[in-house]
Amino acid sequence: MTETFRTELMRGSLDLMILSVLAEGEKYGYLIQQSLRDSSHGRADPKAGTLYPLLQRLENEKLIRSRWESETGRRRKWYSLTAKGKKKLQVQAEEWFELTACLEKLLKPVVQISPKPA
Amino acid sequence: MTETFRTELMRGSLDLMILSVLAEGEKYGYLIQQSLRDSSHGRADPKAGTLYPLLQRLENEKLIRSRWESETGRRRKWYSLTAKGKKKLQVQAEEWFELTACLEKLLKPVVQISPKPA
DNA sequence: TCCTATATATAGACTTCCGATACATCAGGC
DNA sequence: GCCTGATGTATCGGAAGTCTATATATAGGA
Numbered sequence: 001m002t003e004t005f006r007t008e009l010m011r012g013s014l015d016l017m018i019l020s021v022l023a024e025g026e027k028y029g030y031l032i033q034q035s036l037r038d039s040s041h042g043r044a045d046p047k048a049g050t051l052y053p054l055l056q057r058l059e060n061e062k063l064i065r066s067r068w069e070s071e072t073g074r075r076r077k078w079y080s081l082t083a084k085g086k087k088k089l090q091v092q093a094e095e096w097f098e099l100t101a102c103l104e105k106l107l108k109p110v111v112q113i114s115p116k117p118a
Numbered sequence: 119m120t121e122t123f124r125t126e127l128m129r130g131s132l133d134l135m136i137l138s139v140l141a142e143g144e145k146y147g148y149l150i151q152q153s154l155r156d157s158s159h160g161r162a163d164p165k166a167g168t169l170y171p172l173l174q175r176l177e178n179e180k181l182i183r184s185r186w187e188s189e190t191g192r193r194r195k196w197y198s199l200t201a202k203g204k205k206k207l208q209v210q211a212e213e214w215f216e217l218t219a220c221l222e223k224l225l226k227p228v229v230q231i232s233p234k235p236a
Numbered sequence: 237t238c239c240t241a242t243a244t245a246t247a248g249a250c251t252t253c254c255g256a257t258a259c260a261t262c263a264g265g266c
Numbered sequence: 267g268c269c270t271g272a273t274g275t276a277t278c279g280g281a282a283g284t285c286t287a288t289a290t291a292t293a294g295g296a
Contacts, residue, residue, distance in 0.1 A: 110208060
């Protein structure tokens, strides 16, 4: 809470990733983990010990809500975005694009030296 | 050291930013701070208490080297990339572009809903 | 003289993320 | 029936990053 918004963004894009994955529809924890891993081709792969506390935090912040799946023996907790979460996602996504653009400008000259043929 | 490379990347792009700023040429701490703030239009603005320990860490990892400016009364410690630092910057920059591309794909549908006229 | 900008540095607190561990269900092999 | 692995959620302890606050010192302007 003491942190500025932009610091969060630098710190980790994980919140943002979770929110954007949930924007696709209601998901439970294990499914979120898989979605993220798949869509990033394994690059983003938060562990269970990271994911579940994070989901609790997001729920405490009223950005997502949850419901337990009954009926089946499987214990599944389904998460979905709240209105506040959707709003947050939009704002944060826009900020992310801005910061990314800045870093891209910094990094372009770096990577362009690399693929140069001898 | 226990962390994977991609975790670092998610955690914060700060290392990457510092290295890329130093790729422009030798700089001292305060100057690095300003360069970064300026080039990101204030979005990335690491504090002194963040920056100096970070620089020490990068130097311990032999990614940058430093020399004290003598002659003047001003105490200035000039930092520059080592060969290892340049290599690291290139590799990490490429990874950054890959991860960014994935996140962009996730976020595109989110932000495109926003500017839509009613 | 006092205040601000410049310049580097450390200490303490807070947050994030991970690895390890625990527990429960279900499917398949033997 | 038993074992193993994938599924599914959760907590704990620790490592690491970043912040705020603080300290010190020089330079320049009001």
